[in-house]
Amino acid sequence: MSTFSNVSRRRFLLTAGASAAGSIFLKGCLGNPPSMTTTSTAEVANAAAVDISPEQMPETPTAKLGYIPIVESAPLVIAKEKGFFAKYGMTNVEVSKQANWASARDNVTIGSQGGGIDGGQWQMPMPHLLTEGIITNGQKIPMYVLAQLNTQGNGIAIAGTHKGKGLQLDISNAADYIKGFQSSQGRKFKAAHTFPNVNQDFWIRYWFAAGGVNPDTDIDLLAVPPAETVQGMRNGSMDAFSTGDPWPYRIVTDGIGHMAALTHQMWKFHPEEYLAIRADWVDQNPKATKALLKGLMEAQQWCDRPENRAELVQICAGRNYFNIPTDVLTPPYEGKYEMGDGNQAVNDIKAGPLYWKDDIGSVSYPYKSHDLWFLTESMRWGFHRDRLTDFDVARKIIDAVNREDLWREAAKEAGFDADIPESTSRGVETFFDGKTFDPENPDAYINSLEIKTV
Template sequence: MAQFSTPYSRRKFLLTTGAVAASSVLLKGCLGNPPEETTTTSSNSTSPATVNSGTGETPEVTKIKLGFIPIVEAAPIIIAKEKGFFTKYGMTEVEVSKQANWASARDNVVIGSANGGIDGGQWQMPMPHMITEGIITNGTKVPMYVLAQLITQGNGIAISGKNAGKGVNLKIADPDYIKAFEKTEGRKFKAAHTFPNANQDFWIRYWFAASGIDPDKDIDLLAIPSAETVQGMKTGTTDAFSTGDPWPYRIIADKIGYMSALTHQMWKFHPEEYLAIRADWVDKNPKATKAVLKGIMEAQQWCDDPANRKELIQICSGRNYFNVPVNILTPPYEGKYSLGDGQPDVNDFKAGPLYWKDDIGSVSYPYKSHDLWFLTETIRWNFHKGAIKDIDTARKLVDKVNREDLWREAAKEAGFAAADIPTATSRGVEKFFDGVTFDPEKPEAYLSSLKIKRV
């Protein structure tokens, strides 16, 4: 199988810092309106640097500021701090900073921690690639490195109760019901996600298109704050919402609507959100970068142990983090989903959030083939006015941004099992719920097979 190249040279970049214009769409993240941005620092922040376990090396620095959005994707970052895994590897001054929304996280990584922002953190894909190229930062290029995948699954498509009983489920029984909405309801079927041209936008677009519905023509698809979307679902003015845990359970529990599909049903063990850090920070601090990675990896292993899920829920539900009731987080972390609308319940631990391993292999390792899928979908929908113009451009950008080599080095230095360290940068052919396949060796064939696209 063809391999992506691996950039081992330490690229140095100069960044002109400055304010970046705010997004034209106010985005509040995946949990509605969270508290104002807060920063929590390791309780060991005043301790002297400790040895980077596994290598005998001391990190160049002991401090980094990582941003997160309060959804289950952030758990490895939170747990690495709370359970002391960062400290174990010498990173004694890690700050974990709650971001108000994805646009805020983007703007904060542009200005960097030295200017009151962040060094990196949790990202929807392919935000790190777009920030690197200045595509979503008003032309300001801030090179970033993708270092690890944080999670698989943990997302779904919610439907308002108004549309119950119409067959709007995993496979939409009657696409014409949605296409004729403007004629029957006086407006188009309205669907939403929390940030444009990234994960949750991709999931809902794929879901609609798989049933023959064009998300750019047949419906209104918008980026809307979660709280506004949920209110719209209550009043019947918003019909669908691409959302992450713990929202699916809350939507069911509050009788707002039902879940048409879990992303686990659409693409088992799919790539979800990632750890990415500014390239200038990584290039300056390679030992510290690997120490951060080791802490995240060990936290991911801890998170996947069912015996730890109760404590995980207690930690993440706290006010500094997700700020949600324990009973809202518990079902998804047990893999228990009541989908509603007459659909059978899901009761499978592996259908919920997973952080270290799944039935295919590694969750944490950042497969370049997955980066390529996200960029291929970017081409498919002609996002950013075709800034990623072709597959060759996409491959080069993956090689520039994805630092799976650092992941491997960190895993080996930490002494993790060889069986847990992938030997290839591609996970191979991926298969979706509608029978479509993505072969990373032949992404053009994937594009050609899709009936609804902009290219």
């Protein structure tokens, strides 16, 4: 047993607190992850509220978790800043800003021992693709999906040049306009997302296909950094953008364009981004993994309380994290979205990001049925045909990557028994165009889709 395990928890926290009292945190800016080895006094104070039994004492108090400065990362930020990680003995968690998704991928590939990260926030199914070596030039980086971070918080933005053209939730009446762009404008309609073959790519693909536009042949669909995409929308060289909060607010209020749809409107309470950590780290530190999960779960519950939203905005908007004005981040957390282009504004707190529970059930729990939808969508568009050949393969990958068992154990140990789902499946999912996904019969879903590559 490690030295850390042998000391009393309270004595350790007193030592950590004394060390932290005179420290100044240097938190990372984009592309330059920080080195943080101390614990704030606030974290220590919160941590002192719980005594950890020897059986649950983490093997290490240290973990390095990456995040992207969008609302999906809020539980990681809050777990760090409000002391929820420290409460369960994870007193030295580094929450490190990543320049982009490619940087996060590269940093988890080298791991924390090489100056990278142990895991963190991911679009789906990036953990599965890392595990199979699909996005790492064949180098397999086994990952474990441990929790869902949030639901919703995304949307489809349209450049202002298309005002009044019918680019809304249902674009059936605008399909000819979009497909005719080549002949009328000398180029195809151009749309962007932040990383290929994952969440934001899937959302915009689904939206186009539901309206009769093939995203592979009728338009140009590219992976482009958000800032570059928004500049393209300003100057007329980019037409649409699959984007996460707080970008929708900025696009409308800055007069760049309008929101065609929120992902909440496309698929209510859909899975969004996840916590996943390298499998070798989890295997070496199973109790530390559960401690991280307990801290995350408490942070997610804290984030969902309306009375905490103003403080959540203040913390996340700060220079150490998102580095944006608080009035940019506030509307999503109030469920208020100005859509633009004459569309009715959305004013429903359940339309914005949720972190612990929604109208269907658990948000935090990583349902295997959701993993299957992401991999089914991958097959729909012909992604990774050499590795992802059928649903049997998909299920084997899910069983290797999804560690919902650790989530359940952590929830039980933390006393969250009432919020543990009965099944690894959330059941049949329904989309805005009337299509349904039954995880017991994914073939039926594929067969019901008019536009696909398979």
